[in-house]
Amino acid sequence: MFILQYDRGDENYYMLDLDRRRSISGQSIRHIDNSLPSSAYSILNGYAIALEGWRRGLNLSGKISYEWGPKSRIFRYTLSDGKGTSYDFNSAAPSIMEDEARRICRKKELTKQAFIENGVPHAEGTFFNSDTPYSEMIEYAAKIGYPVVVKPNDSYGGKGITTDIQNDQQLEEALDALKPDMNKHTKIIIEKCFTGEDFRVYVIEDEVIASVQRVPANVTGDGKSTIMELINEKNKIRRVSKGPSNRKIIGIDEELKNTLIEKKVTLDTVLPEGELFFLKKKANVSSGGESIDVTDELSEEHKRAAVKAVQAIEGLHVGAVDLLIDEEKGTAIVLEINTKPGLDIQMYPTFGKARDIPTKLIDYLFPDTINYKKVSARRMYFDFDSLFEMTFKRTIFKSVEIPKIPTNIVLKKYVITLPTNKQDAFMGAVQRAAHRYQISGSLKKLSDRLVLVMGGNSRNIKSVLEIIQEKLDSYGQTTTMKEMLRTKPVRQGFDLIDKVKDK
Numbered sequence: 001m002f003i004l005q006y007d008r009g010d011e012n013y014y015m016l017d018l019d020r021r022r023s024i025s026g027q028s029i030r031h032i033d034n035s036l037p038s039s040a041y042s043i044l045n046g047y048a049i050a051l052e053g054w055r056r057g058l059n060l061s062g063k064i065s066y067e068w069g070p071k072s073r074i075f076r077y078t079l080s081d082g083k084g085t086s087y088d089f090n091s092a093a094p095s096i097m098e099d100e101a102r103r104i105c106r107k108k109e110l111t112k113q114a115f116i117e118n119g120v121p122h123a124e125g126t127f128f129n130s131d132t133p134y135s136e137m138i139e140y141a142a143k144i145g146y147p148v149v150v151k152p153n154d155s156y157g158g159k160g161i162t163t164d165i166q167n168d169q170q171l172e173e174a175l176d177a178l179k180p181d182m183n184k185h186t187k188i189i190i191e192k193c194f195t196g197e198d199f200r201v202y203v204i205e206d207e208v209i210a211s212v213q214r215v216p217a218n219v220t221g222d223g224k225s226t227i228m229e230l231i232n233e234k235n236k237i238r239r240v241s242k243g244p245s246n247r248k249i250i251g252i253d254e255e256l257k258n259t260l261i262e263k264k265v266t267l268d269t270v271l272p273e274g275e276l277f278f279l280k281k282k283a284n285v286s287s288g289g290e291s292i293d294v295t296d297e298l299s300e301e302h303k304r305a306a307v308k309a310v311q312a313i314e315g316l317h318v319g320a321v322d323l324l325i326d327e328e329k330g331t332a333i334v335l336e337i338n339t340k341p342g343l344d345i346q347m348y349p350t351f352g353k354a355r356d357i358p359t360k361l362i363d364y365l366f367p368d369t370i371n372y373k374k375v376s377a378r379r380m381y382f383d384f385d386s387l388f389e390m391t392f393k394r395t396i397f398k399s400v401e402i403p404k405i406p407t408n409i410v411l412k413k414y415v416i417t418l419p420t421n422k423q424d425a426f427m428g429a430v431q432r433a434a435h436r437y438q439i440s441g442s443l444k445k446l447s448d449r450l451v452l453v454m455g456g457n458s459r460n461i462k463s464v465l466e467i468i469q470e471k472l473d474s475y476g477q478t479t480t481m482k483e484m485l486r487t488k489p490v491r492q493g494f495d496l497i498d499k500v501k502d503k
Helices: 017-022 036-053 099-106 108-118 134-144 167-183 229-240 254-262 300-311 359-366 384-393 420-438 460-476
Strands: 061-066 074-078 086-090 125-129 148-152 162-165 187-192 196-205 207-215 219-220 277-278 289-293 320-326 331-338 400-402 410-417 438-447 450-457 481-485 496-500
Touching: 017 384, 036 086, 036 359, 036 384, 036 460, 061 384, 099 108, 099 331, 108 125, 108 331, 125 134, 134 167, 134 187, 148 167, 162 167, 167 187, 167 481, 196 229, 196 300, 196 359, 207 359, 219 229, 219 359, 300 320, 359 410, 410 460, 420 438, 420 450, 420 460, 420 496, 450 460, 460 481, 460 496
Parallel strands: 438 496
Antiparallel strands: 061 074, 061 400, 074 086, 125 187, 148 162, 148 187, 196 207, 196 320, 207 289, 219 277, 320 331, 410 450, 410 481, 438 450
């Protein structure tokens, strides 16, 4: 099994086979990549699942709403087959997850109890009320033995967690750091700190669908660049990477500053060529870390541990399990289960094979749709921009129902020339014909030509082409229409685009 390894004792970090990983990185899921509006990028998880369901002919309705503040966006939607099977989604979380199961996963105390009852390997620890005297918590830490971990009972995304606490003073400092959020967290967890590599494993019922190893933010020395220069270069790559998490840059935060102090270096330090330097301890991809696909290499034993964790929570069915694996010691524990995970770190890992989780999830929820006509359906994507405009930017509607996808979609593209004074009238006639025959696509006006793209069933496209040819014939011999190849999916609906006016 491939494991990214680094020796925490002597600070000599190194990677195994990372060059091999780089050679197969940058893989994509083309039927999603080619159909992703910019307005949906930050909520890729939910959009990709909704798109997959819609393409299979399922009924889709949804809304974009505020949750935590003016910059937050949540995609809530419903997929149904019209025959009695229907699921509501909060981003990537389907309603097949029962409310009680979600509540247990949110509360680490309840999760730990479920693990104990079902024999799921986990870290030894206990819970304290936020007003418990520090002396009692220090006494407990000494009892189970340092190092320990401190975290709030209902934290997520690594927030409020301090790891590798080595002594009483560090424990007090970690508890002090939690004070600003004490009103939000009723209990504090102190548990034994395990060493190992961090893994995120996505499970549906009894099957592991995807697994990545998560690696803390890092840079590799070249013998001439400072750490700051290396960070800047890596951030240039991250800004254009695929997946919302991968695009989050490495920030110069307190965690990074503390790491530099511990290792007795500064941002101006020049690292030796080939030295892998970890900038943070937490392996969060959204704070600058990286993900490495290990789905095919994860051992059956570790896969069983992840499946067992999901099955320990009655009514859960689906979840992303965080594992800590130490191959040298032969230990593996379950840290937690995420009910609303970010799927993009597995759909678009920094290194390795992309995993199409949305397809697997819809296969599971709507098994009767598995054999849908993929080639045809993937030629179109739904009009997410209109949904976004109506439910988030203008909040006109509480929910928007998306028109169903046509069947037997073919794609056509034409370059058309005609007299300039006839272009506007011609464009209006084509738009009316497209609407009448339920054709999606666009008609774009350039300086010297028009570009027509159409997606729909062949019979309706033929009807529109007949109308177009009749109009062109009426203009005389000064018109041309040349067919071109079109493979990229079209957006649902028909748009007129005036590039000349835009200039």
